[in-house]
Amino acid sequence: MMLKIAVLGCGRIGRMHAENIAAHPRASLAGVFDIHRPAADEVGGKLGVVVFDSADDVFSSAAVDAVLIATSTPTHADFIEKAVAAGKPILCEKPIDLSLERVRRCAQTIGATAVPIMLGFVRRFDPGHRAARDAIRTGDIGDLHQVVITSRDPGMAPVAYMEASGGIFRDMTIHDFDMARFILGEEVTEVSAVGSRLLNPSLMERLGDYDTVTVVLATATGKQCIINNSRQAAYGYDQRVEALGAKGMVISENRRPNMTTLHRADFTGSGAPLLNFFIDRYAEAFSAEISAFVEAIESGNPPEVGFEDGRKALVLAEAAIKSVAEGRTVKISEIG
């Protein structure tokens, strides 16, 4: 009774997902598709599965129980709509779309569908971040007061990527907006954001974008969450979550490839840098995400992180953009 999952999109992330599905004890890879055929052929050949000729073939195939959408962002909403129409459960990479308007139309189109839709906010499945969340929920730190999310990429993405990314808030901070909601456990009502152009000012100016940002979120009960982002952390992929409560603090710290330390006259510490590549850093989380998808379908429970979570993270991004532009705190109700 293996769940047969097809993967749409055979880029770096799609390929990784395809391998994880193939290795999963209760799922099998039902085939792959990519608009760029050679990419699909390579993955399909390596993993010994069928290569679909079109996305429509995937949605109409009786051999496909569920789909994982890892294609380019502009296709996400269309594919979600088609998969819902075909009754196939969906695990879709973030974001649903860069346009909040398109997300709204997609929501209207799919309506109150019973088809499970899971959004790929993979960090929720990281053992460390999840242990922090659990410590909060079980009362280990008392009432939650203040959250600090540090999230810095190891290095600037390629220019072409950034041009199509929708800007740092929609592309990079979006993960942190979801993490903030995951950790806070209640909805954000106000957003203030500050953006700077420090790494590549001329490019950022041309794109109307920022490379270094700070966002402060607040909930109706006064809980605060600080997100700090940089497009470049020379020391590796910096991914930390800290939460202060009335009775203590919990921190999900950075991870390294090993725990070996070197001690010499000039320094003592870790010879190994932080895990640098998001696929390595979140390797366990990507596996756990597939498991959570499989379990949701098996159990009939809604996925832990769904379409509405995708929309809400995008709303926070819009609010942050507005806050930077207007130099003021923006209420979520202004975006809604």
Add this chain to the structure above:
Amino acid sequence: MMLKIAVLGCGRIGRMHAENIAAHPRASLAGVFDIHRPAADEVGGKLGVVVFDSADDVFSSAAVDAVLIATSTPTHADFIEKAVAAGKPILCEKPIDLSLERVRRCAQTIGATAVPIMLGFVRRFDPGHRAARDAIRTGDIGDLHQVVITSRDPGMAPVAYMEASGGIFRDMTIHDFDMARFILGEEVTEVSAVGSRLLNPSLMERLGDYDTVTVVLATATGKQCIINNSRQAAYGYDQRVEALGAKGMVISENRRPNMTTLHRADFTGSGAPLLNFFIDRYAEAFSAEISAFVEAIESGNPPEVGFEDGRKALVLAEAAIKSVAEGRTVKISEIG
């Protein structure tokens, strides 16, 4: 050639300063004064020094080379003016005054005096924070981009103290505003702040104050500094400074009374909590502060942190208060 320093104010901080002066190899304690005579008698008796009958006696005494002002805040500006008039170098506890207007008048009164005035922003002298600052100045982390100052008291101060404190921004964050300027190395131009009432909402509402605040500072070149404060950290006095630059990061971490760790079935880590009391946490810094004061006087160089630094920190506090009240980013030029 010992520098003879008198201490005004024999409360908890004044007494500690008196002991540090007495133990200093190039300074001696010239006597103590307190408006509450028994307090002065106790300290004077214990350290074997003269007890002055009045503050004026201190300023006029030929046996006093310099003064350390550790009296209550409302007396600071007056005593600074009198010490300047008497030509006696001053080490004054922060803040100069809770009123920016009073600080301005004090500045006018003392004018372009040659008398050295040092402000007691003791954290600048902490070996860890200073090592972080030095690492930045020597280029270890490249151009500075983002600073995170975590500064949380171990527990709520007494109500009476908070009523007279001028509010969290003028009382507690003021240290972090100075630390921000120390680390950033350039002036702050914009302030956005968020305040919450989470620990004692009814008291905070009555005082028009906050117990949990986040402040985001930005400089003209776009450097960002995030300050997060809470009046209560159940795990101890949380004092960290983190700085991200183009080439790396430096962190001044918390300190403990010892480096002993305990490993048991239920947890592994430090049995000893963080140093809990500011006088213990910053013990080395308080000593180093006295040394810096003595050296400034000996060398004739201006003290590293002076009157104008005291004023600027207060300006940042005013801007933060305005930012919370108006829900918008406040430019320093609006306050200045």
Add this chain to the structure above:
Amino acid sequence: MMLKIAVLGCGRIGRMHAENIAAHPRASLAGVFDIHRPAADEVGGKLGVVVFDSADDVFSSAAVDAVLIATSTPTHADFIEKAVAAGKPILCEKPIDLSLERVRRCAQTIGATAVPIMLGFVRRFDPGHRAARDAIRTGDIGDLHQVVITSRDPGMAPVAYMEASGGIFRDMTIHDFDMARFILGEEVTEVSAVGSRLLNPSLMERLGDYDTVTVVLATATGKQCIINNSRQAAYGYDQRVEALGAKGMVISENRRPNMTTLHRADFTGSGAPLLNFFIDRYAEAFSAEISAFVEAIESGNPPEVGFEDGRKALVLAEAAIKSVAEGRTVKISEIG
């Protein structure tokens, strides 16, 4: 061109190896065997592979390229001899045998065979220990002087297990003897050992065994290696390797399931205990071991850790036993 590996022995370790082989990109599971048929049926059924009726069927099968021996210790030498006779490369769990005499006879029987034999000293493949070894070999710590191996089980094994184990030196320290040789990079010439009965004195006395031991090894050039073992570490499976050299030190520290820390009034540290179970602690190492076996066969190079390494570790165990019994330093030449 997948390498088809059969697994003999479907206990806890055999099953884990079978799963790792099935998941390996360049190996496939050729079938399983266990003298207890239901155990083999369960693993074979779950992984969808053939279940062999006898060990001889495995050795004679044309569908088997290589074998992994994870049966009970007394069968190891026999199966090695049969696999060599059948020309099938071998990955054999440690030890070769509890009797040095039987190991010698096995060596004589197989002679100078060209069939690759790899011994399952899995810790050599741990990323942390290997990074330490690499740091030494590349000169990061200069000439090696002193090694400290801390190796403590999370808890006492069952009595039946210990009765058949051959004693702590042959059963538990054997891994550390191999680690010592791996780290030292030269042969041990002298052994002194001390054994205590602290956890279960009456059982240990009955078995003539020890639960807490310290062994000091020395090489001809004077390099020292200290091994400390306990059958019980209440805080988890303690596995550390430290090496001191002329220019510095390298330490492979313990590992945890996540990097989340908890900070409360009574302690600050890791809420998560050390990884407790050897299969979890060395999960990456067990995978890497299979890869190393596959690569050795593919390349035709001898496996990194072979029959002779198995024999030498056992010689060190014999020397340690003699040292405790006689209260003196034992030269390896006395055992050899």
Add this chain to the structure above:
Amino acid sequence: MMLKIAVLGCGRIGRMHAENIAAHPRASLAGVFDIHRPAADEVGGKLGVVVFDSADDVFSSAAVDAVLIATSTPTHADFIEKAVAAGKPILCEKPIDLSLERVRRCAQTIGATAVPIMLGFVRRFDPGHRAARDAIRTGDIGDLHQVVITSRDPGMAPVAYMEASGGIFRDMTIHDFDMARFILGEEVTEVSAVGSRLLNPSLMERLGDYDTVTVVLATATGKQCIINNSRQAAYGYDQRVEALGAKGMVISENRRPNMTTLHRADFTGSGAPLLNFFIDRYAEAFSAEISAFVEAIESGNPPEVGFEDGRKALVLAEAAIKSVAEGRTVKISEIG
């Protein structure tokens, strides 16, 4: 009611003690003496105290309540005998003498004196090591089983020093022998030791000494203690104490001048090396030692670490020397 303590010996250690006594709230410096008069003049002049013409003048002075002996080792026993005769409490730097025979004669001479004698095993007063000892005594780790003392000097001492030192076991390990007794809480009955010549083989051979040693101690109940020493740790003064018990482990870790960490592409860790100089590393311990001496005299209780502790540490050194020479475990009863 200050305790007036005179210091004999104005070298590096004597000077430090003199300063600590001068700064102590309940002690005062009664004067100094050194056989090399200029050294005494310098310290006496700086601290404003009398310089004695001879050691006998110190012992006979009515202005001296107690003495601290920090002269060269060969004078210790004589001065202890004279101070006892004069009825003056003694804090004497380790060792009592390099000759166990001389120590025995000294013991006979002073007999069952009521004059307090404290031995300067300063490490017992280190906050970290003491917290470890306390954790053991209060049952935090259950019954004690295994202790590991890592004790490595930052660099080789001068040749002249080593020639007069009595060898590594009497000079350097002696501190660890005392620490072992402090942590174990029961007497050592057996000693096995291994010595190597790795840092400077020709010098060590000439001196009949070793630069890298490992000692394993055992008590009658089977508790084990491993000491590892090196004359050179390139990364700083390595001073750790680890204790394993039935319920857990406690570790007193190394100390650094600050807690600032640097994170760069090539490494992440502490920019600051370990505290390198024993006077810095054990600064708090040296102060606490003076306090313990003062308190013992004030209270009339025997000092925590006395003459007999000094003798027993030397016995362990003799046993270790014999063990290396004879390649066997030596019973303490053989040394007596």
